[in-house]
Amino acid sequence: xxxxxxxxxxxxxxxxxxxxxxxxxxxxxxxxxxxxxxxxxxxxxxxxxxxxxxxxxxxxxxxxxxxxxxxxxxxxxxxxxxxxxxxxxxxxxxxxxxxxxxxxxxxxxxxxxxxxxxxxxxxxxxxxxxxxxxxxxxxxxxxxxxxxxxxxxxxxxxxxxxxxxxxxxxxxxxxxxxxxxxxxxxxxxxxxxxxxxxxxxxxxxxxxxxxxxxxxxxxxxxxxxxxxxxxxxxxxxxxxxxxxxxxxxxxxxxxxx
Numbered sequence: 041x042x043x044x045x046x047x048x049x050x051x052x053x054x055x056x057x058x059x060x061x062x063x064x065x066x067x068x069x070x071x072x073x074x075x076x077x078x079x080x081x082x083x084x085x086x087x088x089x090x091x092x093x094x095x096x097x098x099x100x101x102x103x104x105x106x107x108x109x110x111x112x113x114x115x116x117x118x119x120x121x122x123x124x125x126x127x128x129x130x131x132x133x134x135x136x137x138x139x140x141x142x143x144x145x146x147x148x149x150x151x152x153x154x155x156x157x158x159x160x161x162x163x164x165x166x167x168x169x170x171x172x173x174x175x176x177x178x179x180x181x182x183x184x185x186x187x188x189x190x191x192x193x194x195x196x197x198x199x200x201x202x203x204x205x206x207x208x209x210x211x212x213x214x215x216x217x218x219x220x221x222x223x224x225x226x227x228x229x230x231x232x233x234x235x236x237x238x239x240x241x242x243x244x245x246x247x248x249x250x251x252x253x254x255x256x257x258x259x260x261x262x263x264x265x266x267x268x269x270x271x272x273x274x275x276x277x278x279x280x281x282x283x284x285x286x287x288x289x290x291x292x293x294x295x296x297x
Contacts, residue, residue: 041082045072047097048079053239054232055082055089062098065146067106070113073124080128084135090239090246092135093231094158095142104149104172121181125150129183132157133254136247138238142231143167143209144224153182156191159250161217162231163209164224169217171201190257191217242280242296 041048047058057079059066083092096102114120132139141158148170155161155169171188173180180201188197192215200207212218222230248271256264275281280296287294
C-alpha cells in the first residue's frame with residue numbers, strides 16, 4: 041500500500057506504520073489523518089500480521105495537530121476528532137493483535153493520545169509525552185484525559201495537563217505508561233526484536249488477552265471473571281492450545297503457522 045504521509049511495510053508477520061512528515065515533527069495534517077486511518081484498518085484486518093508497530097520518522101513521534109494547516113474538509117474540531125481521528129484509535133484498541141508504540145521523540149497533543157492508545161510502549165531516553173493543550177487554551181482530546189487519569193490518577197494527571205508538563209521516559213517507566221526505555225540508537229532494533237518475539241506467540245492468546253484486559257477497564261471483577269471463563273472454554277483444547285502444550289512437553293518453541 042502507498043501513502044503520502046506515512047510509510048507502511050510488513051515483514052516477519054509485523055506491520056510497521058511510520059508517520060512520515062519529519063520536517064514538522066510528524067504533525068497531523070488532514071492527509072495524515074486519513075492515511076493513518078486507512079493503514080490501521082489494513083493492519084487490523086490483515087490476518088497474516090500478528091503484531092503492529094507505530095513510530096515516527098526523524099526526531100519525533102508526532103507533535104500532534106498541525107496548527108499551520110489552513111484548508112481542510114473538517115466542518116469543526118469535533119468533526120475532525122470524531123470522523124477523522126476516532127476510527128484510527130478504535131482500530132488500534134480493538135484490533136485482535138498487540139500494537140507497540142515505538143516512541144522516538146516528542147509525543148505531544150493528540151500524538152500523546154496516539155502513543156497511549158497503543159497496547160505497549162517502548163521509548164527512547166530522549167522521548168516524552170506531553171499534554172500540550174493548555175498552552176493554547178484548550179482541553180486534552182483524543183481521549184488523553186481518559187488515558188492520563190488511568191495511569192497517573194486524577195491529581196497527577198490534572199497537574200500534568202493544566203501545566204503542560206513533559207512526562208519524561210523515566211517518568212513514563214515509573215508511572216507504568218512505558219514498558220521499556222532504551223537509547224535512541226537502539227530503539228528500532230529493540231522494537232523489532234520485541235515485536236518478533238511477540239509474533240511467535242499464540243495469536244489466540246494475544247488477541248483474547250488484549251480483549252479481556254481492554255474490557256476490564258470498564259467491567260467489574262465478576263464480569264471479567266465470567267468473560268475469561270467463556271473465552272477459555274472456547275479455545276481450550278483447540279489446535280493452538282494443543283501445539284503449545286506439546287511444545288512445552290517437548291521443550292521446544294511452539295509453531296503457530
